[in-house]
Amino acid sequence: MSIERIYQTDVLIIGGGIAGCFAAIKAKQEGVDVILVDKGYVGKAGATPMASLGYLVYNRQWGTDLNACIDAVSQKGEYVNNREWTELVFKESLSTYEDLIAWGANFPVENPDGAPYFKTYPPFTIVPVGTPTTGMPGRHQAEKVGVKIMDKIVITDLLKTDNRVIGAVGYQLLGEDLLVFVAKATVLCAGFTSVLKGDGDAMAYRAGAELTTKEYAYTWPAAGKLPGGRRGVAAQNVFMRYKDSQGNNIDASNTYEMDLTMEFLVHAGRAPIFWDLDSATPEDIERMRKRQDSAYPWDPWEFDPAQGGRIEMNGGDGGMNVCSQTGGIWPIDTKCATSIPGLYAAGECCGTRYIGGYHPAPGFGLTGSAVTGNRAGRGAAEFALQNKRAAVDKEEVARLKNILATPIERKGGFSPRWTAQMLQNIITPYYMKYIKHGDRLKAGLTIVEFLRDHVVPKLYARDRHELWLAHETKNMVLSAEMVLRASLFRTESRGNHYREDYPRRNDPEWLAWVKLQERGGMMELWKEPIPREWWPDLSRPYHERYPRRFPGE
Amino acid sequence: MAIEKINPELCTGCGTCVDSCSMDVIRMDEKSGKAVVKYGEDCVLCGFCSRDCPEKAIVLTPVMCVPPVVAW
Numbered sequence: 143m144s145i146e147r148i149y150q151t152d153v154l155i156i157g158g159g160i161a162g163c164f165a166a167i168k169a170k171q172e173g174v175d176v177i178l179v180d181k182g183y184v185g186k187a188g189a190t191p192m193a194s195l196g197y198l199v200y201n202r203q204w205g206t207d208l209n210a211c212i213d214a215v216s217q218k219g220e221y222v223n224n225r226e227w228t229e230l231v232f233k234e235s236l237s238t239y240e241d242l243i244a245w246g247a248n249f250p251v252e253n254p255d256g257a258p259y260f261k262t263y264p265p266f267t268i269v270p271v272g273t274p275t276t277g278m279p280g281r282h283q284a285e286k287v288g289v290k291i292m293d294k295i296v297i298t299d300l301l302k303t304d305n306r307v308i309g310a311v312g313y314q315l316l317g318e319d320l321l322v323f324v325a326k327a328t329v330l331c332a333g334f335t336s337v338l339k340g341d342g343d344a345m346a347y348r349a350g351a352e353l354t355t356k357e358y359a360y361t362w363p364a365a366g367k368l369p370g371g372r373r374g375v376a377a378q379n380v381f382m383r384y385k386d387s388q389g390n391n392i393d394a395s396n397t398y399e400m401d402l403t404m405e406f407l408v409h410a411g412r413a414p415i416f417w418d419l420d421s422a423t424p425e426d427i428e429r430m431r432k433r434q435d436s437a438y439p440w441d442p443w444e445f446d447p448a449q450g451g452r453i454e455m456n457g458g459d460g461g462m463n464v465c466s467q468t469g470g471i472w473p474i475d476t477k478c479a480t481s482i483p484g485l486y487a488a489g490e491c492c493g494t495r496y497i498g499g500y501h502p503a504p505g506f507g508l509t510g511s512a513v514t515g516n517r518a519g520r521g522a523a524e525f526a527l528q529n530k531r532a533a534v535d536k537e538e539v540a541r542l543k544n545i546l547a548t549p550i551e552r553k554g555g556f557s558p559r560w561t562a563q564m565l566q567n568i569i570t571p572y573y574m575k576y577i578k579h580g581d582r583l584k585a586g587l588t589i590v591e592f593l594r595d596h597v598v599p600k601l602y603a604r605d606r607h608e609l610w611l612a613h614e615t616k617n618m619v620l621s622a623e624m625v626l627r628a629s630l631f632r633t634e635s636r637g638n639h640y641r642e643d644y645p646r647r648n649d650p651e652w653l654a655w656v657k658l659q660e661r662g663g664m665m666e667l668w669k670e671p672i673p674r675e676w677w678p679d680l681s682r683p684y685h686e687r688y689p690r691r692f693p694g695e
Numbered sequence: 696m697a698i699e700k701i702n703p704e705l706c707t708g709c710g711t712c713v714d715s716c717s718m719d720v721i722r723m724d725e726k727s728g729k730a731v732v733k734y735g736e737d738c739v740l741c742g743f744c745s746r747d748c749p750e751k752a753i754v755l756t757p758v759m760c761v762p763p764v765v766a767w
Contacts, residue, residue, distance in 0.1 A: 182717030186743055293714070315719060371757060372742075387767075413767035440746035443757050455765070559736070563761065572766070607719050607734055 146320045146543075151177040151290070152526040153519070154309055154325035156297050157342065158184030160193075160508055161489025162331035163280025164238065164515030165522065166289040169329075172523035177323065178284060179295040181315065181341075181610065185281030188333050189490070189507075194275055194437035195379050196260065196268035196505025197249065199239045200232035204257070208232055210265040216676070219498015220637045220688060221653060222355070225676045227496035230476060231506075231513045238512035239269065245279035248272035250436045252429075262380070268505040272436040276508060295321060296610045297341070298546045300328065300349040300485065301538065307349060307485035308532045311542040315606055320546070322539055326529055327484055327522035330471065331515060334490035335621040342491030343624070344617035346471045352481040352659045354493040354670070355469030356621075357628035357639045359575055360501045361402065371443040377430035379437075379504065383421050385452060386412040401500055401690060402638060405572045416452035468501075469493045469628075472657060477521030478514055481659075484525065484532075488518035495655065499637010549612035555602030558611035562618055565593060569622045578629050579642040587626045593619050623665060628656045631667045635692050645694035649687070653677050696758050697738035701730045705752035712753060715743040736760045 153169045155162045158180035166178040180187055200206060208229070215228045243249065250272040251258050259267035284291060297312035301322070309323040332342030343353060382394035386407055392415070394403060404415065422430070430447035470493035471480050478486045478494075487493075489511035496510050549555070568586050569575065598616050603609035634648035635641050654669040678687045685691075698720060701712070706729040712721045713730060721744060722733040730752075732738075738760065745753040 183714040186715050186747075187717035191743070192741065294719075316713075316722075371740075408766050413765075441742055442745055442755055607737075610719065611737075 145318050146322060148322045148324060149177060149292075150324045150531075151175045152326050153177075153522045154323050154328045155179070155289075155331055155519075155522075156310060156328065156345075157188065157331035157333060157489065157491075158182075158281070158284075158291065158293075159188040159190035159331060159333060159489060159511065160276050160280055161492075161511040161515035161518075162329070163284050164241075164512050165329045165331055165486075165488050165519035166284045167280070167287055168516050168519030169523040169526075170284075170287045170289050172520060172527070174523045174526050175290075176288075177290045177292060177325070179292045179297060179312070179323070181294065181296045183293045184284070184291050185278040190280070190511075191275050191277035193508050194271045194273070194376070196263075196503070196508075197239065197242075197271050197276070198231070198503070198505040198509035199235045199259065199267055199269050201236050201239075201267065204259065204267050206265055206267050214265050215497055215502050216678075218500050218502050220500070220647065221498060221672065221676065221678050222358075222495065222636060222655065223498035223676075224495040224655075226476065227494040230517075231494075231496045231510050234513045234516065235509045238509065238516060242276055242279060242512070245283040246274065247276045247279045248274055252432050252436060260380075263503040263505075266503050266505075268503055270433070270436060271505075271508070273439060276512075296613065297323075297345070298613050299542045300330075300345050301534070301542065302349055302482075303532045303535045303538070305350070306483045306532055308534065310345075311539065311546060313546060313606065313609075315610060320543060322534075324531070324534055326526035326531055327486060329478075329486040329488055329518045329522045330491055331487075331489045331511075331518075332491050334468070334470070335618070335625075339614040339617050340491075340621035341614065341617050342487065343470055344620045346480065346482075346485065346487065346491075347620060347624070347658075347660055349482060349485065350660060351485060352472040352657055353470060353624065354472045354655050354657045355495055355628070356624040356658065357632050357656055358468040358499055359625075359638060360468060360507075361405070361576065361638055371445070372438040372441040373434040373443065374445040376434045376437040377445060377447045378417060380429050380433045381422055381426050381447070383418045384455075385416045385418050387414050387416075388412060391418070402576050402640060405576045406693065408572060409577050415455045417455060418452055419447065419450050420452060422447065422450070468497065469495070473514075475521075476517065477524070478518035479521055479525070484529075486518040486522045486525075488514040492518070499639060546609075546613075549601045549603035550606070550609045552600070552602045555600035556597045558601050558603065558608060558615040561593060561597050561601065562611070562615045565590070565615070565618055565622055569625065574626075576638055577640050577642065580630060580633075581643075583626050583630045587623070587630070590619060590622045590626060594623060624658060627665055627667055628658060631656050635695070640692055642694060645692050647684070647688050649680055649684075650677065696735070696756060697740055697760050698732050698735055698744065699754040699756050701732060702752040702754065703727065703729050705750040706730055707750055709749065711747050711749065712744040715747040717741070717743075720744075
C-alpha cells in the first residue's frame, strides 16, 4: 500500500460496461481528457458482456408508436416510472443502436420474415444481441478515440472537497500502487446491486448523494440454472411454458413483463416448477436453437431444445430469481447530474426510473444504460469545461486511504466471503425480496445492522484480492440496508414490491418515489411525489387501473 | 469444480485469461510464466476464460463452488 500515484484528468469514469464506455466516448468527443477505470477488464467485466437477450430500439420506420410504448411502460410499471426519462430512453435508443453497430457490435436478424427485431414483445421492438455483445466494441471505440483505460483498478471511495466530488481513491488489484484520481467531473457507471455489488450506489451514499427506488427488484421468469447452462437460459427466454408440481400450466410467454407469477407459485407451495419442453412445437424448437446459437455460442455446455420432457428448474436463490435491484443514484436533471456537484451517474446505478415497478421486457437495461451513459458523458464534459480544478484536501485523502487499507492491515477478523454469504441468505430469498412483510423486513434489518456495525468494521483481507472482496462486501451490506429500509417505508404493494401486510396499491398517497440519503450518520427516507400529469386516471375503478391481482387485496 | 484447471502443457502464458476473468480467479505464476487458478472458489462460471483461451487450455465443469439452493 505504500506507493501512491496521482492521476489527473478532466473526466473520470468509474465502471467500463456499456454505460461507462458510452460516457467515456462521448465525453472524449467533447475535447476533454478522460480516464476510464474498471475493477475488471473493460469489455469483459460486469453485466454488459453477458447481456445477450435483447436491446430495446424505438424506430419509427419499424412501425412502432412512441406514445403506445411510453404508455405501456407506465401501465405495466404501475405508474412509478419517470415518464420524462421513459420518453428519452425510447427517443435516443436508435442513435445508440447505430453507434454500437458502427463500433462492431452484432445484432443478428432472427425473425423468419427478416424483421431485425423480436415480434414477441409488442408494442416494443427489441433487437437480438449476438456476439460480439456490446462489451468489447465499446472498449475498442473508447481506445480509438483516445480514452485512457485502466483495468483491474478497485475504486473504494469518491474524493470530495467542500461538497464537490473531485475524483476517487482506489488501488491496483494486480500491482503495488495505491491510486488517487483527481478529476473535474466523475461519472459513476458501476452497475446494479444484487448481481453486481452496488459499489456505485454505496460510494455515492457515503459521499452524501440522494438515492431512490431501492425497494424494487427486477425479476426474470424462472431464470434458474437449467441443465445446459446459458444455452438453456437462452432457449428458455424464447419459450416460456412451464408446469407446476400439480401439472397446472403456467404460460409465462406474455409475462415478459416479468411479474411475480413464479414467486407466488413457490410461496403457495406448488414448486417444483418444470420447464415444459414436451409442449414445444417444431417452430418453438427452431426459434430456441436460433436464440442459443446467436446469444451464447461460446457457452461450453450443450443443450438440445428438441430433447422434450419436463425439466425441473434447479437454480435460483431460494425463489426463482437472481436478479438485480432497480433504483440508484437520484439524477437531478436530464444530464445525469446527481445532487453533489461534480458527480454524475449513468447505467444501472443511476436511478432514472425510466421503467416502473415491473421490467417491461428484456433489452431495456442495456439501452437505458447506453442512453444515460451518452448523456452523463456529455454532461460531465460540459461541467469539466465550465469549472476550474478544485484543490485536493490532503486530510480527506489520508482518511480515505486509511479506510481503503484497514482490512488488509488487520491481523484477523471476519471473512468477506462468509459475510457476503450470510448476507445473501438473509436478503435474496423471495420472501424478503419480492413477497415482503414488515415483520420479516424488520427481522432482516436487525441482522443487516449487526453485520454493518459489528462484522463489516472487522472484515479481514489476507491480500489485495480479499481486500477487493472486503470492500464489495461492505457495499453489499449497505445496499441491503437501503433495500430493506425502502421496502419498509413503502407501505403498499405496487409492481414487483408486494407487502403481505399492505396488499393493495394506495393511490394517490403512494404515487411517489422513495428517496434516501445519509444525514447525521443515519439513513433517512422520504417521499417525492410523482407529478400529477403522470398519474393514472383516479376516476377509473381500482381493478381497471391495476389489472394484476395481488393475493389478499 | 467450476474452473478445474489450466493445462500447463497447452498454456503459452499469453495472459488473455487473466484479462477475461472479472473475478480475479486466474493469475500468472511468476516462476512458470503460465496462468494458474489462484482463487478458484470465486469462479462464477461465466466461461469467458475458456472461450478466449487461444490454446483451449482451460477446463470448466458446470458445478459452482457455492451451489445455488432452491426452495424445493
